[in-house]
Amino acid sequence: MNTSDKLAHLHALLTAEKRLAVAFSGGIDSAFLLKAAHDVLGDNCLAVTAASPLVPGDDLQDSAEFCATLGVRQITVNFDALDDPDICRNSPERCYICKKRLFTAINSAASELGFPTVAEGSNADDTADYRPGMRAVRELGVLSPLLDSELTKGEIRRISHDLGVSLWQKPSAACLASRIPYGEVITAEKLRKIADSENFLRREILGAHSPVRVRISGENSARIEVAENDANTLFSRRHEVCNALHSLGFRYVSLDLDGFRSGSMNEVLGGDLK
Secondary structure (H helix, E strand, C coil): CCCCHHHHHHHHHHHHHCCCCECCCHHHHHHHHHHHHHHHHHHHEEEEEECCCCCCCCHHHHHHHHHHCCEEEEEECCCCCCCHHHHEEEEEEEEEEEEEHHHHHHHHHHCCCCCCEECCCHHHHHHCCCCCHHHHHHHHHCCCHHCCCCCCHHHHHHHHHCCCCCCCCCCCCCCCCHHHHHHHHHCHHHHHHHHHHHHHHHHHHHHHCCEEEEECCCCEEEEEEECCCHHHHHCHHHHHHHHHHHHHCCCEEEECCCCCCHHHHHHHHCCCCC
């Protein structure tokens, strides 16, 4: 299908739903899905946003501002993943466990308000990486209309730009736990250091729309991934970067020469898992 056909297919899927809740993270994919659903369903569309220590704080603010601008009703589901030892243990199945419990809570909250169906924003590019959370999504009957319409991230950004979706340039922002190697326990302190470091790099060094990941190893080491065109900027200001990350609790700071890549923590997994 070309992009126009994919968009028509998306609208057909959404039109078939009488009332739909969209799991809205504040990222570009779910923002695009929410706008498309609201355009089709109007007040029969609901945004459900999870407040969790695994979610960057800026995403919560972006989601609230976007919903207010769009004129769509938004509710927040509190999900403290750090209360769950199976999530904090951080096995390769962490994402499955977390998504299963998160979407169970979202389904319940939406259903109580008369929205029997929930949709989420995975796209066609998400099938290229190890994403056990998608298994939980399917098991719970959550819809993935962007994926089913074969829309890619690039197409979603282009369409969003054309439609004036304010978040169209926002870089992908995966769950903060994805910066911690499998087998290392997830703690509030690690998540804080990761979030504060990434916020500093975007705010003071690279710019708001630059992709960046601060991967953590143990308690003391930060490995920074940035796009190739940002590497020189980061290196030229390395003393400023190191001082900032040292003050946030990292003793060692390094730049990953392989650059930014989503899901790099999955590279250590065996073929059977991936």
